[in-house]
Every structure is written in structure tokens, then in C-alpha cells.
Amino acid sequence: xxxxxxxxxxxxxxxxxxxxxxxxxxxxxxxxxxxxxxxxxxxxxxxxxxxxxxxxxxxxxxxxxxxxxxxxxxxxxxxxxxxxxxxxxxxxxxxxxxxxxxxxxxxxxxxxxxxxxxxxxxxxxxxxxxxxxxxxxxxxxxxxxxxxxxxxxxxxxxxxxxxxxxxxxxxxxxxxxxxxxxxxxxxxxxxxxxxxxxxxxxxxxxxxxxxxxxxxxxxxxxxxxxxxxxxxxxxxxxxxxxxxxxxxxxxxxxxxxxxxxxxxxxxxxxxxxxxxxxxxxxxxxxxxxxxxxxxxxxxxxxxxxxxxxxxxxxxxxxxxxxxxxxxxxxxxxxxxxxxxxxxxxxxxxxxxxxxxxxxxxxxxxxxxxxxxxxxxxxxxxxxxxxxxxxxxxxxxxxxxxxxxxxxxxxxxxxxxxxxx
RNA sequence: GUGGGUGUAGCUCAGCCUGGUUAGAGCGUCUGGUUGUGGCCCAGAAGGUCGUGGGUUCAAGUCCCAUCACUCACCCCA
Numbered sequence: 001x002x003x004x005x006x007x008x009x010x011x012x013x014x015x016x017x018x019x020x021x022x023x024x025x026x027x028x029x030x031x032x033x034x035x036x037x038x039x040x041x042x043x044x045x046x047x048x049x050x051x052x053x054x055x056x057x058x059x060x061x062x063x064x065x066x067x068x069x070x071x072x073x074x075x076x077x078x079x080x081x082x083x084x085x086x087x088x089x090x091x092x093x094x095x096x097x098x099x100x101x102x103x104x105x106x107x108x109x110x111x112x113x114x115x116x117x118x119x120x121x122x123x124x125x126x127x128x129x130x131x132x133x134x135x136x137x138x139x140x141x142x143x144x145x146x147x148x149x150x151x152x153x154x155x156x157x158x159x160x161x162x163x164x165x166x167x168x169x170x171x172x173x174x175x176x177x178x179x180x181x182x183x184x185x186x187x188x189x190x191x192x193x194x195x196x197x198x199x200x201x202x203x204x205x206x207x208x209x210x211x212x213x214x215x216x217x218x219x220x221x222x223x224x225x226x227x228x229x230x231x232x233x234x235x236x237x238x239x240x241x242x243x244x245x246x247x248x249x250x251x252x253x254x255x256x257x258x259x260x261x262x263x264x265x266x267x268x269x270x271x272x273x274x275x276x277x278x279x280x281x282x283x284x285x286x287x288x289x290x291x292x293x294x295x296x297x298x299x300x301x302x303x304x305x306x307x308x309x310x311x312x313x314x315x316x317x318x319x320x321x322x323x324x325x326x327x328x329x330x331x332x333x334x335x336x337x338x339x340x341x342x343x344x345x346x347x348x349x350x351x352x353x354x355x356x357x358x359x360x361x362x363x364x365x366x367x368x369x370x371x372x373x374x375x376x377x378x379x380x381x382x383x384x385x386x387x388x389x390x391x392x393x394x395x396x397x398x399x400x401x402x403x404x405x406x407x408x409x410x411x412x413x414x415x416x417x418x419x420x
Numbered sequence: 421g422u423g424g425g426u427g428u429a430g431c432u433c434a435g436c437c438u439g440g441u442u443a444g445a446g447c448g449u450c451u452g453g454u455u456g457u458g459g460c461c462c463a464g465a466a467g468g469u470c471g472u473g474g475g476u477u478c479a480a481g482u483c484c485c486a487u488c489a490c491u492c493a494c495c496c497c498a
Contacts, residue, residue: 003489005488022449049443056494062421080498109498125498192495266498278498303496306423333456364456384456388491397458 007113007121009307011242017321018310023106025152026126033145035104035128040084042108046074052083052292054259056199063111065121077110081294082260082285082301087128090294095132103126106306117274118308127282129304131289134298136233137266139284140240142302146268147246153309154318157271158279160246162238164223165261165283166230174225175201185215202255221252237264260285264300272315273308279401280304313411327353327417329371332385340381344410345394350379351414372397378417384406408409 004010027285028288029039049335052059064267065077078084085103094101113119128145130138137199150158165171179200186197190209197204203395205216222231226234229245241248256265265283273279282302313319328348332341341357348355358367364381371379381393386404394404394413405413 006489009441063496111497113496114494115490116494119497127498182436203496206496249489275493276497281498303498308498329458331457365458368458370458376458379457381457393457395457400458402457 005121008116009120009122011349017324018313018319019306020186021319021321022029022149022153022306023126025149029075029145029148029152030128032103033102033141035102035130035145037086038088038105039080039107040081040088040105042075042110043075044084044087046076046336047227048083048087048292049076049079049167050085052288053080055258056299056329057259059111063113065110065112067341078107078149079109079111079129080303081105081107081109081125082288082303085301086131086289086292086294086299089129089297090209090289090292094376095289095297096297098132100130100132102111102128102130104168116276118266118276118305120307124306126306127301129299129301131297131299134173134286136236136264137240138182138300139233139237142264142282142300143241143246143248143266143268146282146302146304148153148308149304150268150279153313154316154320155199155270155272155279156316156318157307157312159269159271160241160248160266160268161254162241162248162264162266162267164226164234164237165255165265166222166226167262168287170225170227171222174220176221176223177225181219182215189331200257203257205253205255216253222255223252230359231289233263245336253271256281256283260288260291266302268304270308270312272312274311276308278305279312315322323375325375325377326356327376328355328366328378329374329376329381329395330355330357331364331367331371331379332358333364333387335383337387344380344382347410348414377420380413 015125016345027037046064046066049064052061055061055336059079064079066074068074068188085105090103104127108122108124110122115121126149128142140286143162147158147160171280179197180206182197182201186194186198187209188199189204190207190212191205193204193209193212196207201221204212205219207213207216215296238248238250246313252404254265254267256267259285262282264288267278268280270279271277280302282300284298284300286298289295289299328342330345332338338361345355345357355370356376357371362370368379376397381395386393387407390407391404392407392413393402394405394416
């Protein structure tokens, strides 16, 4: 039996309403904040991601779905969306058309990692990017909008963490300080963290090993080494959040894996999912556009994982979905009436009523059972003596009441159903 | 890439430890409970190469090995 590729999932009809609800809320929130939807191809030239995300990151060095196509071009299924959005921004000169571009997306992403709770090889993100302004209002807006989506989905067990990575020069200075602090404690670090000491020292803060955490709790903190302007910007972001009463926690240990971040970084974590608890992550990237060959353009954005959000919703039982139902089920008493039943059903459907009927010549009892199973509000029963008199029976399922209508008065039936 | 757990009907699982005649339950599905009517109830039916391959044994769903898949955690991230 051929099965779905490891780490990919079918979204079945029984699940689709949850997805549609999340997407509807995302579109609504982003629309209220005047973000415009953008869609980019699922695959790009590999160089876009290796340059944009950073050659040394895990995503680029070991997680990308990369293949050479028939024209010998190395292409990659997008592992995240920011690089693609920035590429489109540059390619279509959006920066010249509008001073500020506020964009959002909902899209599948691909990373070849080992799947676990809340982590898949094809997963879905929604996110936003604001290109063309360095104003901290937009940094705050990233948190406000993503947090808003989650609270509208009824999520409670959330934590917003925020930090600033400043500008590259202060970060480099700080790395030296950190390196010095850790150099005499190197032997006490875990094996993984010893590797990180060389590859990306900041990420030792992420370590879940208790010994590492002890050491890092005492470590000097990047926030103390920021330049004045970065500090000021950071304060503006937090005071904007204070103004809107979004609860957050400054976490000097929050470092993020992608190379392109400058200044603000943030995450929204859920306590209701497994160990992959980051529902959303983002930050400012003032150097990325230039790095990808565009004009110097500040940017800020976020990405949120829809599967993780849905997992949190399920664990918190926060999603209320409307009960599924159809308007009317057309029952026929004998199979000679198949054509008539079909005509009536089409008439209802053309009148914008959701209508179903039997396709397997089943008994009346079976048809009624089916109508009940589909949660039909009404059944229309055709056949027998009434039909010979030119009449049909309309049954309201919840009450069990039946009324007789003339067969040629379907419009009356339609308006009767619609008026309820 | 590393480690743990689990693979028996469409779904959730029992049976495995202490091998032994036709492999079970609940839910779901289908049919029926009198001529043309759902939900509740009752009856019946369909549906399983016991993940796959090998081994031990007179005998394997049950024991052993391998393999694959799923799953959780590390790593990393959404």
C-alpha cells in the first residue's frame, strides 16, 4: 500500500473545518491591520535560501528538500517564507511602488526533520512581513497580530517572550564577552553545547541540559551590551505592548536560529503542546533585503505554525465549530421516482439550499436514517398517494412534523425553509 | 542523525507475560424489526495476509532476530 510520505499528513473532511476556521481568523485579523496577502511558489532556486537564511543554520545545512531539476537547476521546497517574500519584494520593485509593504501569507513549508509532536516535514505557516519601515510600531504589530489570532482561537496557555539582538557590531562584541565567560567553563558544558560554542555560541542559551542552564543563568546577557539606539527601540516596542496590555516577558536568553535577525526577536509559546512549544516566532531583519540584492530596506515579520496551533486548540478544547448539517434530503418512496427526485434536488441546489439524496436505491428507512445522519433540517418525501394527487410531504426533522405541499409549489417550500 | 515506546477489524483497544482447536469487544458501517418515515431500543451481517520477512517449536497474534512504519524525546524550529 502506498502511504503518505513520512512527516506529511492528509487533512481529511472531518478536520477541514478547523483549518478553515484558523485561516478565516488569520485573514480577518490581517485584513483589519491592512496586511495584503501574498502567494509565492512552493519552490525556489536553492541559493535564495542558502543566502537568505544562512549557510550554517540547521535549516539550510541539513533540513532542506533540495533537488536538481531537468534543466540542472538546484531547486528547494521552501522551508520558510521570509526569503521568498523578500525575493518577490525585490523582483517586483514593491519598495518603489509603496513606501511600506505590509504582507501576509498562509502556506505549506517543507523541512526534512524527524517528525514528532508538533513537527512535520510538510507543515503550514501563516505569517506576516512588513517591509520598508524601521518603526518599532511594526515590531509590536507582529506580536499584536499573531497574539490576536491565537486568542481569537480561544487559546489561553500562552507566553509571549521578547528580546533584542541589537545590531551586528554589538552582538559581535557581546559574543566575545560570552566566549570569555564560557571559556573556563567549557569542560562543564554538554557535548552539544561544546559544539555550539564554535558554531553558534548564542544558542547555548537554548540548551535543555540542566548543567548548561545553570551556567547560562549566570552568563552575561546581550541586552546589557546593546547600543543606545537598539535599547531605545526595544523600550519602545515593550511600551507599545504595555499600552495594549499584551502580557509578555523579556527573555534575555531568547536567541533565534536564523541568521537574519536584528533588534527585536520574539516567540509565542504554548504550555498546552509537547516539547515543540513555539507556536510563533519572529523578529526584525534590517539587513536581509540588502543581503539578497535589494536596496537597503528594513523589515520585520513573524511565522506561526498552524499544526502546532491546532494541537494547542485541541488540548485546550478551545475551538467551537458549528455542527455540520444540510438543509434538505430528498426521499423517494420508489425507484421509479429517481429522475423526479433528481430534478427536485437540483432545483433546491440551484436555490442555494444544501441538498442530498440517495444514490443507491435504498429503502425509505435507509434514506431517512441517512437524512438523520447528515443532520438534515428537512426531508422532502415524494411518492405514493400524495404524489398521485400532485403533492409532496415536507418533514421538519427536529420536530418530526410533516406538511403537505403542492408539487408545483417548490418555490414556497424553498422560501419556507429559508425563512427559518 | 541518536534514544525510548507502539504496530491485532474503518476507529479505539483486549488477547502476548504463563505458545495449543474456527482471533474478540465497543464504536462505526450495512440490513431487518410487516405494506411509505430518522433519532432510542432490539436482532443479524459484512469487515482482519494479527505491520513485513526470517528463525525456534509438533504447534506462533503470543517466544527470538531483522526490517519497515507510526509515535514521543534529544537536536532544531513553526
